[in-house]
Amino acid sequence: MKWSRVKTVAIKEIIEIWRDKLYLSMAFMIPTMMMVVLGFGLSMDVEKIPFVAVDYDQSQQSRDYLHRFIDSRYFDYRGMKAHEKLAEPLMMQNKVRFILVIPPGFQRDLLQGQRVQIQPVIDGLFTFQAKVVKGYVSAINANYNQELMTQWLKKKQGMNSHEIAALLQPVTLETRYLYNEKLSSLWSTGSGMIMLVMLMAPAILTALGVVREKESGSIFNIYASTVTRSEFIIGKILPYVLISMLNLLILSWMALVLFGVPFKGDPLLYLTASLFYVSCATGIGMLVSTMVKTQASAALITMLGTMIPGIMMSGLLMPVNSMETAARVEAHLLPAMYQLNIVWGSFLKGQGWPELGTNVMVLAGYAILLWSLSIWRFRKRVNS
Amino acid sequence: MPAIIEVSQxxxxxxxxxxxxxxDLNVSQGEIYGLIGPDGAGKSSVMQILAGVLRYDSGQVKVFGQSLASDKDAETIKSRIGFMPQGLGLNLYPELTIEENINFFADLRNVPKDERExxxxxxxxxxxxxxxxxRPMKNLSGGMKQKLxxxxxxIxxxxxVILDEPTTGVDPVSRRDFWEILSYLVQHEQMTALVSTSYMDEAERFQNLSFFYEGKVLAQGEPDSILEDVKGWVAExxxxxxxxxxxxxxxxxxQVEIIGERMRIVALGSSKEDFEMQLNNLLKEFGLVHDLFIRPIELEDVFIGLLARWRQKESDNDIQQQAGAIEVSAIQFEERPAFDPKELMIEAxxxxxxxGDFVAVDEVSFDVKAGEIFGxxxxxxxxxxxxxxxLTGLLKPSQGYGHISQSSLxxxxxxxxxxxGYMSQSFSLYADLTVHENLKLYGQIYGVSRGKLKSRIEWALKMGSLQAETDTLAGRLPMGLRQRLALGCALLHEPKVLFLDEPTSGVDPLGRQQFWEILVSLAKLNGVAILVTTHYMSEAEHCDNLALMQSGRIVAQGSPQxxxxxxxxDLGQVISIRVDRPYDALSILKKAQYEQASLFGKRVHLFSLNPEQTLSEIEQILHTQQxxxxxxxxxxxSLEDVFIHFIETEHSDAAHSKEVS
Amino acid sequence: MNRLWWIRVYALTKKELLQFSRDIVLLFAVAWFFTAEIYIAGSGVSMELNNASVVVLDHDRSEASREWISQLKQPYYNVLGHAQSQQQANVMLDKGEVIGVFEIPADFQKKLLLNQQTSIQLQLDASNIILGTLANSYSGLMNAEYNQQWMLKNLKVVDPDSIQVPMVEERQKINYNPEGKSTWFMPISDMMTVITLLSLFLPAAIVVREKERGTIEQLSVAPLSPFQILFPKILAAEIIILIGVAVCIFGIIGNVFQVPFRGSLLSFFMVTMVFVYAVSGLGLFISSVSRNLGQALMVSFMLLMPMLLLSGAWTPRESMPDFQQYLMFLSPLSYYIDIGYSIILKGATLQLMWQPLLQLFGLGTLLFWFGIWQFKRQFN
Structure with missing residues (x-):
């Protein structure tokens, strides 16, 4: 392998990209745009859930109960309806996700020391959201009950608040969120977007870069010349690795500044791993480009081939551990999961070589494998 | 001379x-070898195989005595080969400048820097x-791209060097320069060149050639010996x-054609005397008294004859292929329209x-009358x-105006x-619809009434001799038939004006000849005004009037005659001299102040206003140099000469007027 | 619009359908998208806490602590066992082997028996936000249940219904999908994604292909208005997609996943038609501005990614920042998801959904005419 020829191919590629302003701006704008839109948008925070109330009791007590919900940051109060029949269409129209119905006699029964049944109606459409809302409602209700009981037990049985608390809530569960203390979607999916965007964008960019030459016919210069396969593939791929590394730095900076994600880990490890990761991503694009002939099919295959595993199989939305066995095996066979470990490990968890070392190794191995496969698949003499 | 390329089976x-x-193909050192044939004849595949960039199924291929059986073998010859794929400048990098492009190619092949410079x-x-x-490559003209x-x-x-269709779509001046450079290099660097083309009139540029059609070689050898083998005559x-x-x-x-006011008849294999007698008798019989010129046939006639014979043979085996010859009587529209040949149909x-800044068309004016073919x-x-x-309303003119049969653009x-009616460059058919479905679709689009549609479709099928192919998918038709189907689609609504944008590019010479036969009949029988564009100079002979365009401007206009x-x-006649040492002859003549002499295979061409005198001078010069x-x-x-002449006079005029001002 | 007008539209629509029926690859792709793809996505993907690995750091090792731990049950949790030390637990957390560590204090049982409050620490890996949220929610509910049991036992109440205390008892009712099955949600979401993809790509691909082959010039030279050229392409896309939707709803969504179709089928098809019209307008726009299929794909991709992920197919709109909620008013998909889910799962009628339907129609018309305007413009 002659380094001078690798350089020739790489420099030509860089000049071409640099002068093609449309392509150049796409190369940098697409990742940034995806990062902003998806980072902010793909939010899993369940907050400000719109709800209406139907208060048949209209008493001091019922208003007090209702305010527990109105004052919660999880709920967004959208007004009072006179009857359930009037509230239900709102849920059908997706204008509210939750209806709180307070029955008549709410205050009377409670004051008499009786149990009251209420029926919160939750929209089950978004299963994840519904499950979380269910938890919130229970928590607010339990809190309210505890206060009610405390007052009642104090009055009736003369117990002190400590005793009452021990009776009503003997075990309190204190959750400490590790790595993402505020349970912020931006920290989690936001930083995870670095993994997703840097899988898709470099792959598509690289695939188009090579297939473009196939479509125009300039690939024949390579076929007909004395350049070896490895010289060409490496020379061709290096500029895209460079662009992707720049992009990765931009995205990481965005995560830090725009999303406010902390960086707790080892920058050197992060950069090394990221270099291997973008090498994988560009390698995927390169491999695809050795198999297809048109830009359209290259774009389509890389898109489908990276988007679905990137979202589904990486652990970004669906945890790898809760996947079915087959899917879990697949997740381990793809680079996305390892990079997500590195991104979250470096940004959120403050991990270093001991914890993430294996991930880095796997990515390096993966990159070498993909590049070798591309070189092996690339033919200087074609069948058609 | 040692063999450079040996191909068998x-x-x-x-x-x-x-x-x-x-x-089978054999190319020896130092020659310019031509592969001639229409699109899809297999020329490109052969060239790519020889350049070591395409695998093949079977047969023996040797380049420089090295077999290309495996990928590894193919690599070994690449340092000694230069390959330029098809498509003008498509293998170059548009964003790179001329110099950067050249450097890239040189560095790719490890040419040392000083040698490179x-x-x-x-x-x-x-x-x-x-x-x-x-200058970035994307801003170059077609001719410059070809040279780069x-x-x-x-480098x-x-x-x-293997050059795949280097002259397609290039202007005649650049084409001439190209041939000059190539012959110079072949001569001075002991280089061998394999060049493909779809222009039949370039055949005589080659020392040896193979005529390809549908993956087969129909004729092979020196142009002159091919002509001698066939022995035919053309009467005009x-x-x-x-x-x-x-x-x-x-x-x-x-082979009988009407070209403008001429009738052109080709007879293969018969003697000149018999042919002349037969024609004279026929002329008498029809009461026509006319001069008859009889000349030896040209290569294009040979190819057409070979194609016709080959097709005949194929159609004996295969009924599918029978769609062939044209019936002139079928071309007439149902009600023969009376037309006034003075009526202006197209006016620009x-x-x-x-x-933007680019002037694509610059103050172009012409008119086309009913029944006229304008090229x-x-x-x-x-x-x-x-x-x-x-003129068809696809683009708005930036300036000027035009009329199509009295309606303003x-x-x-x-x-x-x-x-x-309009037929675009790519024949504009739906490849996945059948012949009948295509016709019906265009009929309905143009609002041909249901009662009339059936007879119009039948007319179109008959005109193009497509009756046997009604249910064939358009994409499966051979080029020539596809082109006739496209024409049929454009004529369903019996238009008075027909626009054809490069209707014949890539079609084989026989198909092209038949297509022109239809066009001529359409114009003469039905009074259709036809505007046709082409970059085949030889076709222009069929037009009643021509306009030569260069960089958006019309440089000459008039009848071919x-x-x-x-x-x-202005320049006189062309003298064509066949010699035994063409390269030497050329340089001798150039030194002797015949600077415009140019090489055509083993012939040297030059212009002379006084042929007798020039000839005797040349004979003497060449004789002294043995x-x-x-x-x-x-x-x-030829019309190619015409084109070059007008472009050059315009250039020198422009240069002159610059100097004056 | 006289008879001739309709004959032309009919001829061109029929042409598109004929071409489509002969393109085996495309035919297969569309069939695959409407069946297998939806089946795979519907059955495979769920945002659910499933088998989440946890360890327990039990400093008490008492009967009470064991009882508490035993409540951490399948399918949500998978208790890997006991950690020996906080250090070991930390390592497991850091390596991602477990998602959470429950730390039970040494005096757990003692305090309970003394009627004192005690607390359990849950250290939860919140780097994955979904897991973190769900794990917290579930363990909270579970603990509440444990507390209630304890209280009843303490008050020696056998039948919890007989107890007389002031208490608000919540009987939560989850509407439309009471069991929270993601197989009722994902297939519909995926079907809508497929419809979006196809209604963007089909007309765009048809137009770009005609452009690449040059047939569009032939049509433009014919006495057809731009609308007449483009309208049949959309009509053909409508027909193909509606057939696909029918197959998908009856075959996969209704039959395989047993999703109840609560609203009117007719209304759903009508809304789908309006949606396809809107998105294909966008597709026409893209095809007019792009020179080749590759470019068209890139542009569609840039538009599709945010549209698909943010229109509410994955997360409800209200959880997005305000500026993006406004941005999504420009996405036809957000209206379609709104109306579509309501009709299928909620049984909403069109009277109820007329507002978003009208907005969708308005947006579609805007996009469609913009597409036609662009199409006209490209020739100059």
């Missing part, structure tokens, strides 16, 4: 479709690209519109079109298509569209 299939069928300078000087070193492609292919001093007579005579001749001879007045000639990018697009859009006459008056003259012919200037 070469076969190549794409999926199940055979592209090359047991081809020296070679680059030499090639840039030769191609006159030196002044444009820093050649420079890049030659590492290859022993063999000016007999105006003698349709009955023409129809009778068609029953006797396989100072039409211009700008794209726009020019290279790719000369502005022909843009001009047609403005400015304000009667749909009105015009109903009156015209008058244009030719003008050149003959160059053997094997034959001398006097030709009238």
């Amino acid at each position: 070469l076969t190549k299939c794409y999926r199940k479709h055979p592209a090359v069928k047991s081809v 020296q070679r680059k300078q030499q090639l840039l000087d030769m191609t006159q690209l030196n002044a444009f070193r820093d 492609g050649l420079v890049c292919t030659l 590492h001093k290859p022993e063999l 007579c000016y007999c105006g519109e003698a349709l009955t005579f023409y129809q009778h001749l068609k029953t006797l001879f396989s 007045k100072s039409l211009s079109r700008f794209f 726009l000639l020019g290279a790719n990018g000369a502005g022909k298509s843009t001009a047609i697009k403005m 400015k304000d009667s859009g749909i009105d015009i569209k109903q009156k015209i 008058s244009l030719r006459q003008q050149v003959a008056d 160059v053997m003259i094997r034959g001398i012919q006097q030709l009238s200037p």
Whole structure:
């Protein structure tokens, strides 16, 4: 392998990209745009859930109960309806996700020391959201009950608040969120977007870069010349690795500044791993480009081939551990999961070589494998 | 001379479709070898195989004595080869400048730097690209792209260059320069060149050639020996519109054409005397008294004859192929329209079109009358298509105006569209619809009433001799039939004006001849005004009037006859001398102040206003240098000569007026 | 619009359908998208806490602590066992082997028996936000249940219903999908994604292909208005997609996943038609501005990614920042998801959904005419 020829191919590629302003701006704008839109948008925070109330009791007590919900940051109060029949269409129209119905006699029964049944109606459409809302409602209700009981037990049985608390809530569960203390979607999916965007964008960019030459016919210069396969593939791929590394730095900076994600880990490890990761991503694009002939099919295959595993199989939305066995095996066979470990490990968890070392190794191995496969698949003499 | 390329029984299939069928080919050192044939004939596949970039299925392929059986073997020859793939400048990098492109090719092949600079300078000087070193490739004209492609292919001093259709769509001046540079290099660097082309009139540029059709070689050898083997004659007579005579001749001879006012009859294999007698008798019989000129046939006639014979043979085996010859009587519209041959059907007045700063069409004016065929000639990018697009309403003119049979381009859009038929460059058919479905679709689009549609479709099928193919998918038709189907689609609504944008590019010569036969009949029988663009100079002979376009402007306009006459008056006749040492002859003549002499295979061509005197001078010069003259012919200037002449006079005029001001 | 007008539209629509029926690859792709793809996505993907690995750091090792731990049950949790030390637990957390560590204090049982409050620490890996949220929610509910049991036992109440205390008892009712099955949600979401993809790509691909082959010039020279050229392409896309939707709803969504179709089928098809019209307008726009299929794909991709992920197919709109909620008013998909889910799962009628339907129609018309305007413009 002659380094001078690798350089020739790489420099030509860089000049071409640099002068093609449309392509150049796409190369940098697409990742940034995806990062902003998806980072902010793909939010899993369940907050400000719109709800209406139907208060048949209209008493001091019922208003007090209702305010527990109105004052919660999880709920967004959208007004009072006179009857359930009037509230239900709102849920059908997706204008509210939750209806709180307070029955008549709410205050009377409670004051008499009786149990009251209420029926919160939750929209089950978004299963994840519904499950979380269910938890919130229970928590607010339990809190309210505890206060009610405390007052009642104090009055009736003369117990002190400590005793009452021990009776009503003997075990309190204190959750400490590790790595993402505020349970912020931006920290989690936001930083995870670095993994997703840097899988898709470099792959598509690289695939188009090579297939473009196939479509125009300039690939024949390579076929007909004395350049070896490895010289060409490496020379061709290096500029895209460079662009992707720049992009990765931009995205990481965005995560830090725009999303406010902390960086707790080892920058050197992060950069090394990221270099291997973008090498994988560009390698995927390169491999695809050795198999297809048109830009359209290259774009389509890389898109489908990276988007679905990137979202589904990486652990970004669906945890790898809760996947079915087959899917879990697949997740381990793809680079996305390892990079997500590195991104979250470096940004959120403050991990270093001991914890993430294996991930880095796997990515390096993966990159070498993909590049070798591309070189092996690339033919200087074609069948058609 | 040692053999550079030895190919025997070469076969190549794409999926199940055979592209090359047991081809034999031998090229020796120092020659310019030509592969001639229409699109899809298998030329490109053969060239790619020889360049070591395409695998093949079976056969023996040796380049420089090295077999190309395995991928590894193929690598070994690449340092000695230069390959330029098809498509003008498509293998170059548009964003890179001329110099950067050349450097890339040189560095890719590890040419040492000082050697690179020296070679680059030499090639840039030769191609006159030196002044444009820093211009990005995307801003070059077609001719410059072609030259740059050649420079890049030659930068590492290859022993063999393989050039795939280097002259397609290039203007005649650049084409001539190209041939000059190539012959110079072949001569001075002991290089061998394998060149493909779809222009039949370039055949005589080669020392040896193979004529390809449908993956097979139909003829092979030196151009002159191919001609000698066939031994045929062409008769030409000016007999105006003698349709009955023409129809009778068609029953006797396989190749009869009306070209403008001439009738052209080809007879293969018979002796000149017999042919002349037969024709004279026929002329008498029809009461026509006309001069008859009889000349030896040209290569294109040979190819057409070979194609016709080959097709005949195929159709004996295969009923599918029977769609063949044209029946002139079928071309007439149902009600023969009476037309006034003086009526203006197309009128363009100072039409211009700008794209930003770029002037695509510059003040173009012409008219076409009913029943007239008008040809726009020019290279790719000369502005022909843009001009047609403005007249059909696809593009708005930036300046000037035009009329299509009394409707102004400015304000009667749909009105015009109903009156015209249009056939675009790519034949514009739906490849996945059948012949009948295509016809029906266009009939309904043009609002042909249901009662009439059936008979119109039948008419179109008959006109194109497509009756046997009604249920074939259009994509499966051979080029020639596809082209006739496209024409049929454009004629369903019996338009008065027909626009054809490069209707014949890539079609084989026989198909092209038959297509022109239809066009001529359409114009003469039905009074259709036809505007046609083409970059085949030889086709332009069929037009009643021509306009030559270059860089958006019309450089000459008139009937083929008058244009030719003008050149003959300015420059004289063409003298064609066949010699035994063509390269030496050329340089001798150039030194002896015949600077415009040019090389055509083993012949040297030059112009002379006084042929007798020039001839005796030349004979003497060559004789003293011991160059053997094997034959001398006097030709009238071809349309290609006409084109070059007008472009050059315009250039020198422009340069002159610059100097004056 | 006279008879001739309709004959032309009919001829061109029929042409598109004929071409489509002969393109085996495309035919297969569309069939695959409407069946297998939806089946795979519907059955495979769920945002659910499933088998989440946890360890327990039990400093008490008492009967009470064991009882508490035993409540951490399948399918949500998978208790890997006991960690020996906080250090070991930390390592497991850091390596991602477990998602959470429950730390039970040494005096757990003692305090309970003394009627004192005690607390359990849950250290939860919140780097994955979904897991973190769900794990917290579930363990909270579970603990509440444990507390209630304890209280009843303490008050020696056998039948919890007989107890007389002031208490608000919540009988939560989850509407439309009471069991929270993601197989009722994902297939519909995926079907809508497929419809979006196809209604963007089909007309765009048809137009770009005609452009690449040059047939569009032939049509433009014919006496047809731009609308007449483009309208049949959309009509053909409508027909193909509606057939696909029918197959998908009856075959996969209704039959395989047993999703109840609560609203009117007719209304759903009508809304789908309006949606396809809107998105294909966008497709026409893209095809007019792009020169080749590759470019068209890139542009569609840039538009599709945010549209698909943010229109509410994955997360409800209200959880997005305000500026993006406004941005999504420009996405036809957000209206379609709104109306579509309501009709299928909620049984909403069109009277109820007329507002978003009208907005969708308005947006579609805007996009469609913009597409036609662009199409006209490209020739000049």
